[in-house]
Amino acid sequence: MTDTIRLSSLAPSTAAQKGSPPPVRKPHPLLRLLSYGRAYHRQMGLATLCSVLNQFFDLAPPFIIGAAIDIVAQRESRLINWFTVGDLGDLRTQFLILTGLSFLIWWLESAFEYAYARLWRNLAQNIEHDLRLDAYSHVQELETAYFEERSSGGLMAILNDDINQLERFLDIGANELIHVAATIIIISIAFVLLAPGIAWTAVLPMPFVIWGSLIFQRYLAPRYAEVRSKVSLLSGRLANNLGGMTTIKSFVTEDYEVERLRADSEAYRQSNFRAIALSAAFIPLIRNVILLGFAATLLFGGFQTADGLMSVGVYSMMVFLIQRLLWPLTRLGETMDQYQRAMASTNRVLDLLDTPIQIQSGTTPLVKEKVKGEIVLQDVTFAYHDRQPIIERLHLRIPAGQTIAIVGATGSGKSTLVKLLLRLYEIRSGVITLDGIDIRQLQLRDLRRAIGWVSQDVFLFHGTVGENIAYGSPGATLEEIVQAAQLAEAHEFIETLPRGYDTIVGERGQKLSGGQRQRLAIARAILKDPPILILDEATSAVDNETEAAIQRSLEKITRNRTTIAIAHRLSTIRDADQIYVMEQGRIAEFGDHDALLAKQGLYAALWRVQTGIRL
Ligand SMILES: Nc1ncnc2c1ncn2[C@@H]1O[C@H](COP(=O)(O)OP(=O)(O)OP(=O)(O)O)[C@@H](O)[C@H]1O
Numbered sequence: 001m002t003d004t005i006r007l008s009s010l011a012p013s014t015a016a017q018k019g020s021p022p023p024v025r026k027p028h029p030l031l032r033l034l035s036y037g038r039a040y041h042r043q044m045g046l047a048t049l050c051s052v053l054n055q056f057f058d059l060a061p062p063f064i065i066g067a068a069i070d071i072v073a074q075r076e077s078r079l080i081n082w083f084t085v086g087d088l089g090d091l092r093t094q095f096l097i098l099t100g101l102s103f104l105i106w107w108l109e110s111a112f113e114y115a116y117a118r119l120w121r122n123l124a125q126n127i128e129h130d131l132r133l134d135a136y137s138h139v140q141e142l143e144t145a146y147f148e149e150r151s152s153g154g155l156m157a158i159l160n161d162d163i164n165q166l167e168r169f170l171d172i173g174a175n176e177l178i179h180v181a182a183t184i185i186i187i188s189i190a191f192v193l194l195a196p197g198i199a200w201t202a203v204l205p206m207p208f209v210i211w212g213s214l215i216f217q218r219y220l221a222p223r224y225a226e227v228r229s230k231v232s233l234l235s236g237r238l239a240n241n242l243g244g245m246t247t248i249k250s251f252v253t254e255d256y257e258v259e260r261l262r263a264d265s266e267a268y269r270q271s272n273f274r275a276i277a278l279s280a281a282f283i284p285l286i287r288n289v290i291l292l293g294f295a296a297t298l299l300f301g302g303f304q305t306a307d308g309l310m311s312v313g314v315y316s317m318m319v320f321l322i323q324r325l326l327w328p329l330t331r332l333g334e335t336m337d338q339y340q341r342a343m344a345s346t347n348r349v350l351d352l353l354d355t356p357i358q359i360q361s362g363t364t365p366l367v368k369e370k371v372k373g374e375i376v377l378q379d380v381t382f383a384y385h386d387r388q389p390i391i392e393r394l395h396l397r398i399p400a401g402q403t404i405a406i407v408g409a410t411g412s413g414k415s416t417l418v419k420l421l422l423r424l425y426e427i428r429s430g431v432i433t434l435d436g437i438d439i440r441q442l443q444l445r446d447l448r449r450a451i452g453w454v455s456q457d458v459f460l461f462h463g464t465v466g467e468n469i470a471y472g473s474p475g476a477t478l479e480e481i482v483q484a485a486q487l488a489e490a491h492e493f494i495e496t497l498p499r500g501y502d503t504i505v506g507e508r509g510q511k512l513s514g515g516q517r518q519r520l521a522i523a524r525a526i527l528k529d530p531p532i533l534i535l536d537e538a539t540s541a542v543d544n545e546t547e548a549a550i551q552r553s554l555e556k557i558t559r560n561r562t563t564i565a566i567a568h569r570l571s572t573i574r575d576a577d578q579i580y581v582m583e584q585g586r587i588a589e590f591g592d593h594d595a596l597l598a599k600q601g602l603y604a605a606l607w608r609v610q611t612g613i614r615l
Pocket residue numbers: 001002148384385387390408409410411412413414415416417456
């Protein structure tokens with residue numbers, strides 16, 4: 001059996017949804033993000049304060065301009081008088097004060113700009129870093145079945161693109177939203193305090209802007225969610241194709257694959273078009289709403305100034321301020337865009353983090369060195385998701401330290417059985433014990449540490465030969481690595497590689513042959529020195545001579561440990577203490593080689609076919 005990764009949407013399959021409880025209403029993604037970033041609330045608060053102060057000083061220049069106009073036009077500034085008590089001296093002194101104030105304001109604005117930029121961007125990095133590690137750690141804990149329902153490219157899109165999307169928003173967008181809010185509040189206060197007669201003109205566009213933004217958000221959110229899900233499918237397709245490039249070439253399906261990619265890319269493009277159509281309308285709409293406020297201030301402020309109810313300086317300041325309101329609000333569209341994308345991504349990342357772990361670890365610790373290795377399966381039934389049972393009411397007892405073999409037709413459930421021992425899947429009923437303890441009670445990591453598994457499809461990591469052998473055995477010395485390689489009959493070929501144990505094996509070990517990869521995997525399991533060894537077709541890709549050599553080493557390796565060997569070539573397991581013949585998820589016969597031959601049953605028939613001997 002191979003662990004296939006199927007291309008499908010990241011959404012759980014309909015079948016998976018059938019039995020699940022009704023969906024719980026989730027809190028708003030922003031609240032979810034804030035609650036996730038609890039550790040950074042202080043930094044967020046400080047960053048927000050710096051953003052607000054920066055905006056406050058950014059809005060101060062119209063005040064200086066207004067004051068300067070008043071000083072020139074009326075010899076005194078109502079704006080300055082408003083803030084100070086007493087005489088500020090002659091005109092020149094007043095200008096000197098204004099100039100000094102300008103310097104102070106500009107410096108403070110710059111200082112807070114530096115502070116908020118650093119704080120927000122560092123915050124983005126911190127949250128991104130935490131989310132990436134948390135999400136990845138969580139994904140590692142999820143059961144194998146979870147990955148079979150999803151595409152690895154889709155998961156990559158969440159772990160990479162979606163998390164980066166948050167960075168983009170936190171870097172710039174969050175600060176912009178705060179700037180807009182601060183601008184609205186500061187300008188409204190300035191109007192109410194300095195020009196109460198026309199304060200309504202500044203407030204006029206606000207309800208429309210807020211209402212418009214909310215409506216806009218409601219329609220844009222699902223469009224961005226669709227964009228994110230389409231990008232997942234696209235990444236899934238790309239990852240799958242890159243992994244199967246040799247197959248594509250050999251089947252000359254390049255054009256077919258381009259077409260399939262075109263369809264996914266087209267779906268992504270169309271979903272983006274739909275989002276763009278709406279998002280691009282926002283700025284022009286908001287600008288027109290702002291125009292209302294600007295025109296009202298210009299007109300009614302002008303009337304009041306002409307009637308002598310307002311000074312020229314205050315009037316100028318108000319006109320400048322309302323202008324200042326215009327620009328951040330028009331940028332709001334872009335910011336909302338970023339915000340919506342970030343929220344769609346937040347949901348996807350946090351949904352992943354909230355995915356329940358189906359296979360929970362037990363609490364009983366297991367010390368590897370103390371494991372005897374007796375394995376018992378009692379009445380075990382197992383079925384893959386949505387399928388008929390593969391293993392039904394199976395009984396099997398493997399005494400500690402024995403070597404047993406499992407043989408049987410392809411698809412009879414041999415690999416599935418060992419995956420159940422590793423708790424990669426959960427059994428439906430029955431019980432599996434190790435040294436008398438139900439494996440569900442054992443700490444999952446301890447259980448897996450006690451088992452050395454050479455699977456049918458060997459996976460090597462990008463790195464050196466030595467690193468791959470030592471994988472799972474941190475602290476192994478080169479001497480131990482070489483010894484394990486010798487026992488696995490791998491040392492000789494490793495020596496012929498360009499850089500010996502330091503040779504890079506390539507992604508998934510693609511620079512090595514199938515047989516070489518298998519031998520590295522055996523060496524890796526030997527080095528781990530587990531009390532239980534599982535060899536699932538471990539030597540299927542090596543030639544007869546190497547296989548015979550490995551068999552000789554295995555005699556040494558399997559001594560004093562429980563070994564389960566799965567093989568199609570019966571010659572490789574004929575010396576096993578017990579041989580179990582599986583047929584459609586059940587044990588059809590068992591015994592040692594001679595006893596099974598004497599039975600003249602399934603095993604004997606298989607043996608005849610493989611050896612060509614008529615018994
Ligand atoms: N992840 C899975 N999801 C659904 N069905 C699966 C899955 N893995 C295996 N199966 C099915 O379970 C059955 C048993 O598979 P398994 O890999 O255990 O067989 P096997 O005896 O090891 O076969 P082989 O000798 O070919 O390796 C097969 O019919 C297979 O299609």
